[in-house]
Amino acid sequence: MARITKYVPIISSTLAGQTLLDRLLPDYSIERPVECTFLYQGCNDTYAVRTANGPSYVLRVYRHGWRTFPDISYEIDALLHLVRKGVSVSRPIPATDGRIIRELPTLEGNRYAVLFTYAAGQELSFKNHEPRHLGRALGTLHHSMDDFYSPHRRAMIDWDHLIDIPLKRLEPLFTHRRKDWMYVRRLSERLRHEIDGLVLRDQGFCHGDVHEWNVHISNSKAITFFDFDLCGIGWRAYDLATLRWSARWAARETKVWGTFLKGYRERRALPPADLRAVPLFIGIRHVWLMGHHAGETQYRGQAIFRDLHIDRHLTFLRGCEKDYLRRRTGARR
Structure with missing residues (x-):
C-alpha cells in the first residue's frame, strides 16, 4: 500500500x-x-x-x-x-x-x-419605509457610477456569467433528473430570448448582489453598501432584480418591490423596457444561484445540492415562470 x-x-x-x-x-x-x-x-x-x-x-x-x-x-x-x-x-x-x-x-x-x-447600522428588516430608502440609495449609486472607469479588467455580468457557465456547472448534478435538467435549460433560454427581445437602455456598473444582507441602515435611515465581490458592468435591470429576487425568496415581494421601485425612481429614471426586464431577470438570477451552488460543492460538499434543495429551486423557478413568463406570453396573444 x-x-x-x-x-x-x-x-x-x-x-x-x-x-x-x-x-x-x-x-x-x-x-x-x-x-x-x-x-x-x-x-x-x-x-x-x-x-x-x-x-x-x-x-x-x-x-x-x-x-x-x-x-x-x-x-x-x-x-x-x-x-x-x-x-x-x-x-x-x-x-x-x-x-x-x-x-x-x-x-x-x-x-x-x-x-x-x-458598515454602520444594522441589517434591513424592510419595515416601514426601509425599501424606499434602499431604492433611493441604489438609484444614487447607479447615477454616481455612470462616469466610472477602471484600467483593470473585470468579467462582465452578461449571458456567459448569468446562464452559460451556471448551466455547465449544473448539468453533472442533474444526471438522475434529466427531465428537470431539460426544464431548467429550456426555461433559461426562454428567459434569455425574452430579454434579448427588449431594448435595454441602462447598462453600466452594477453592485451585482443587492439584497438585505449586503446593506446596513442607520437610525437616520442612511444606507451603506458593502460586499461588492460580484460587481461588474451589466444590465441595471439585473441589479434591481437581485433585490426583487431576494424579496420573492423570502415571500415578501409584494410588500417590498413597489416601495423599493418608488424610491429608486426618485433618484434615477428607469426606461419602460428595463422595467419589463426586471421580473424576467429574477428567474435568471436564480439559475445563476443554482449554478453558483453547483460550483461550491467542491468546497462545501455535495450535501448543499441534494434532491431536497433541487426541489425547492425548481418550485421557485416554476413560480417565476407562471407569474412572469406565461403572463407575458398570454399578453402578446
Missing part, C-alpha cells in the same frame, strides 16, 4: 484569526486591534476586527483562485470612486505602505486580503 510522505494538497484553508491579528493587522494605521474573529465563510472568508477603543473593521480574505489581482483592483477602484462621489460604502483601508490589497502565502497558494471599514 502506497504511503503518503508529503503534504496532501488542499483546495481551501481557514486562516487563524489570531495569526492575522498578530502578523497582518499591525501593518495598518488604525486603533490598536485587539481581536480578529472568524465571522463567515462564503466564497471568501470574513473576519470581524475589533480595536481597543475605536471603530470596528472587516477583513476579507479572498479564496485562492476565486478572484485575480485585477478583479480585486477593479472592485477597489469602484469603491474609491463611490467614496469620492459621497456614496456610503464599506471603504477599503490601505496599509502603512499604501497597498490596499495584501498577498498572503497559504498552503493552497497565495490569497489576497483587504481590510474594510465596518
